[in-house]
Amino acid sequence: MFKLSTVASVLALSFTSGAIAQISYLEDTRNQISVQDYSYEQKALVAEQAKLLLDGLYVNKYAKNLYYGLSPAGHLDPVVAIDELINNMGNLSSTQFHQQLQQIFLSQRDFHLDYNYPAPMKNFISFVPVHFAQTVSAEGSKEVRVNRIWQNYTVLAPEIASVSLGDKVVAYNGQPIIEAVNNNLFKGGGANPDGGFVGAVNTLTIKSHNKHFPPQQDALTITLESYETGETYSINVPWLVFNSKPNAPATAQDETAQFTQSINYEFATFKELEAAAQDDTFMLAANGTAEPTVTWNKVQVDGESVGYIKLASFSPTNGVNTALVAIIDLLDNKLNDTKALIIDVRGNPGGNIVYNDYLLQLFTPKRVTPSHVRFINTDENHHILNNSQFGTFLSDNWRQVLADVKGTTEQYSAATSFITKDAANQIGQAYYGNVGIWANANTYSAGDMFTCGMQDNGIATVFGQHERTGAGGANVLEHNVFVQYVGAPYQALPYEQSMRVSWRQSVRQGHHINALIEDYGCVADELVSYNVEDIFDGDTQDFNTIARKLLAKPTAQATVVFESDRFAPIAQTNGLYSFDVTNTEYVDVYIDGTKVKRIPAFAYGAQAKTLSYTLPADVTSGTVQFVGLDSGKTRLWNSTRFF
DSSP, X not given: OOOOHHHHHHOEEEOTTSOEEEEEEHHHHGGGSOOOOOOHHHHHXXXXXXXXXXXXXXXXXXXXXXHHOOOTTSOOOHHHHHHHHHHHGGGOOHHHHHHHHHHHHHTTOOTTOEEEOOTTGGGEEEEOSEEEEEEEOTTSOEEEEEEEEOGGGTTTOGGGXXXXXXXXXXEETTEEHHHHHHHTHHHHOOOHHHHHHHHHHHHHXXXXXXXXXXXXXXXXXXXXXXXXXXXXXXXXXXXXXXXXXXXXXXXXXXXXXXXXXXXXXXXXXXHHHXXXXXXXXXXXXXXXXXXXXXXXXXXXXXTEEEEEEEEOOBSOXXXXXXXXXXXXXXXXXXXXXXXXXXXXXXXXXXEOHHHHHHHHGGGOSSOOOOOEEEOBOOHHHHHHHHSSTHHHHSOHHHHHHHHTTTTSOOSBOOOEESSXXXXXXXXXXXXXXXXXXXXXXXXXXXXXXXXXXXXXXXXOEEEESSXXXXXXXXXXXXXXXXXXXXXXXXXXXXXXXXXXXXXXXXXXXXXXXXXXXXXXXXXXXXXXXXXXXXXXXXXXXXXXXXXXXXXXXXXXXXXXXXXXXXTOOHHHHTTEEEEEEESEEEEEEEETTEEEEEEEEEEOSSSOEEEEEEOOTTOOSSEEEEEEEOTTOOEEEEEEEEO
């Protein structure tokens, strides 16, 4: 195998986080990727802290046992398994202890439930510079093909020069590829058949050592079938290693304690590596905004304008307000003349759940219902909400739903929301055409919740690259948050170790009332499968397919167009709002959420009628919302103006 040790020793890439990522060969780094030798007391501490999460806080423990069943080679009952580990840990080496505890966590197939190895091991990621994706063959069966080649790393792995995009993976270290994927399901973390398969495929070429021990071999043997010629060939590719903290010494404890967003860290890690590789991927989203995670385009399809917004994450770089304003600006100005809009959340690993809740209202005239989640009914949760600093962070509705089931045999509390329904509707509608959500099995967490929320509220058609989204339906919290804000019995872990837990379980509303997102995900309304041609055309074919389906749907006949900007100050408008409406019987006016007037519009047909409303003289700041109604008082459109 050709090796450039001297190049590897000095090669450094700038990652998006600003850290310098050292790239080396696994062969040269293996001895650094190690776990600390734990004393019996340290093992006991870690195991007992894990049990606090798995038994007292893990909201999905009952649902996982029902969904997957119990199997020594697959899913484990987390409570039974942790008790068995505690009883036997005196007989386990440190490596065996960590591996068995990790197996308990990974067997739940829950990306919100993490057991992370201690430093220095957790600081490393092994990868090969080719990435696989699941595609669908012409016959409808699952395939695995090469969909990315990270050119920045080819100097370290010149063997991949013979690999081409679209080549089909036949075998992985001599094992048939589908068999290799299926054997990896309880290591990949993804839930349900779609999420599990995609998660398992991801871990074939990227292994984060916060969860996985290094590959046993220094090189990976891949057998492929050429897309161009149909010939079969094999290559040996060296495993490369990224060290995220090249000179960071291990510390006695991890002092980081903060509330974290609901996100798939494993897939976020993959996206960081991909960004560092400066991979030249095809991009539909050609235009940026003030928020880097929000990009857009306007595309002509069969002579009609179709809008496109890519939401790369629900963790906005510049905050939720900046992201919302950027999206509203797109809808009000850049995309307001489009007849259909495609919102792309493929590969979105999640983030801020409240951001998702605020987004829903922008695309519908109806009042939306925000995300709802629930607790597991345990003494630990009752203690946390009533006898710790958590009470200062959470509103009364959270304590109330737990209080209602205290002392009962109910497994769960009732579901309640992060924000009120009024708050979830305070911005109002900003887009009036047909909307489609473009999702896949890498759409996770808050991405799941957004997709399901748009479906549950009857706002959009969900177009799936896979049948279901990634199925991550929980609010996640770090173990260190409980250490800081609850105290005993929660204790800091040694050697920068961390854990996190699915704390509150998402329960769907509206059209899918009381259904779970966890394990089930959001089932696509229409399947637009990823196939080998999509690897080459930059998603153009699938985009056009979705656009045509949206353009073919009936469009709203009632319209409204305002003369003034949504955020125009009162000094600019003098409190006067003029707007043109069509096919609208009445217009209700609300000031700061309180109805103050009904205007008879009687605007029939496509001919616009101009209406106006002047704010009372004593109203100088706030919001005014206009709601168009038909003769049956059904909402046709709404628009909120801020002054």
